[in-house]
Amino acid sequence: MLFNSLSFALFLPVVFILYWFATKGNLRWQNILLLASSYFFYGCWDWRFMLLLIFSTLLDYFTGIKIYESNTRRRRLFWLWLSIGINLGFLGVFKYYNFFAASFVEGLNLLGFQANISTLKILLPVGISFYTFHGLSYVIDLYKKRITPERNFIDYSLFVSFFPLLVAGPIERATHLLPQIKKKRVFDYADAVDGLKQILWGLFKKMVIADNLAQYANTIFNQSEGYAGSTLLLGALFFTIQIYCDFSGYSDIALGTARLFGMDLLRNFAFPYFSRDIAEFWRRWHISLSSWFKDYLYIPLGGSKGGMWMKIRNTFIIFLVSGFWHGANWTFIVWGFLNALYIMPSIILNTNRNNLDIVAKGKYFPTIREFFAMLITFSLTTFAWIFFRADNLNRAFSYISTLFSPSLFTSPNQVYFSEEILVLTGLFFIVEWFGREQQYAIAAMCSTWKRPFRWAVYILIIMTICLYGGHDQTFIYFQF
């Protein structure tokens, strides 16, 4: 069940009404309802995936209690590694088995050995990378004694499976979400209205911008051999905007949906394409994953405490792992490596925390220096996305070699682009720029206007979605 489908448009109001009316404010029943709805939501993809989700939930629930109740460090470590081992084992089998098998065979063939390891036809369970990381953060936090175990199985299961975040995050922390699950929730008018606005903006980003630009990007990336460098540049730009609107659109819908149920999820995007350097970009892009890697990988590895070399090593490790987390393909690893390279100058010069504020805060326009800093960051990011989008490394390198050929300075090939979509994309960037100090771009837009005018804007957005929106296109991050 996709957020941008008719089935979700029917599912959400039903759950909302049952949640606030049928449960009569009883927290236990509210949580049971949300859990049942979440399992239904997840089961709509493939009921078999639910078995894995429930097993993973049970595993972390029980190992979490065992970690807490164990008296010795050795026992605590045993339960921790049991949980980590099985969780990562599942992830390894479902997501990475074929990659490792194929890479191993290729490696042996390169050395002159004939090897044949069969790959398996494995379906990747939707959201496995996300709920596995939920569970891991929970058991690691327990081991570190940051939290106490959740004894209520319903509440814990809801923490893992809450439907708005189940398939593509944000990757929540027990310290943030569990207290909300356990606290009585009271309907808040302003929060619910804001949630609906955020859902609307998320749908606009996904259906109008991402789904349309996806067609152009797919056309260009799938047949890149026949196009001039200038066309390939357009293809890379389209994908850069597509992936942002696709994923941040998803996150907006997830956050907005959660707010309808009185829950506040972690923010995942903060206008990353208005970043002045790569370090700022990574503080604004997929924030819940970046902070997860920082807390559960970078810091345990020693963070920046062991001097410059340690800092550089750990930075490379988290970017490579982050790349690999996205998928079992060398393209993602190169994408991670490139980002690590990009961020190195600011790590070495210790300027990685220079841009902590919002660019041109309180002003209409950036300074020339800020503008060029954003342009450079955007260009570097666009270049890295080519690896992310390409089917394999050969295609990525071929794309790049054509991109930087003399044909870059020729007219783009005749590829169909809708002028209306290009205008809407331009308008979208303007709205994002002027809304960059908010949680999402239209949070404060026309909030002081009288209701008829405000509603007219919302209706205009709905009409635009209906007129230009794609249908039931899946979200890019569902494959991760």
Add this chain to the structure above:
Amino acid sequence: MKRFLLNLLLFVAIVLSLAVIGVLLPATPRSSRSLLFEKIRKDSLLVHVPAPRIIFVGGSNLGLGLNSELIKDSLKLNPINTAIQANIGLIYMLDHTVPYIKPGDIIVVAPEYHQFYDAYAYGREELLRTVLDVSPEDAGKLRHQQWVSIYPFIPKYIFSKFKPDEYFFFKDDVIYSVSSYNRFGDAVAHWNMERQHFDPDGPFGKVFNPAVVQSLVTFRDLVQQKGGRLLITFPGYEVTSFDKNSVQVDSIEASLKANHFTLLGTPARYKMPDSLFFNTNYHLTKQGTDYRTKLLIQDLRKVLP
């Protein structure tokens, strides 16, 4: 909560009111000039063209791929090219043709290969626009699967009625307008135009839809009951796309053979060089159209008395 629900209901009511207005508004001037409205004239041909008749049924591979004048001159039959757009869906094309069939009619169906895969044959936005704008009397005749296939386009259809460019400052699409066709129903406006750039099809379709072949079987029975004869031919398809989809094309041919249809030629015979295509993998240039029509005439001569 009460305030929230009341406001939400009011907002939804406004949006729904706009939607109802959109449905009730007549077809926009721009829409009325689209190729879909050519259906009215083609239906009239189906009623008035005298015997001996040969009726061509298909999507734009026939619309922009048949020279009926050559058919008329070579076979001494009165051709009617009913083809408009593949997205109307093969099921609607077949169902719509049945009432017009007269004894002695030869019906040649040329389905695009895409029609046999997934839900393509049930129609898309063009079918919705056909039944709401052009032939509202057909709306009640659509099958359940056709509604399932076209309902996602309803919001777009409704709100397109509020777009200013549907009423003002629009120009006729030279290739795809109601005035792009000749007296037989062939699209000819592009015959003197330069070829345009297009990319080959990627692999099409995921799931073969056996219901489409079954619909053709039912259609054959109905044609025979009315004293007509059904023949099936293959679309002119651009070679690069053909080769990418040869497995799917083979399974379509095998399925048609297994159901004992009279086939005109083979898919491979209608595989044509890229240079004969105008702006998509199915739309032929004038040269391509004549070539395809000549192949068709040769194949028809083999089966016609």
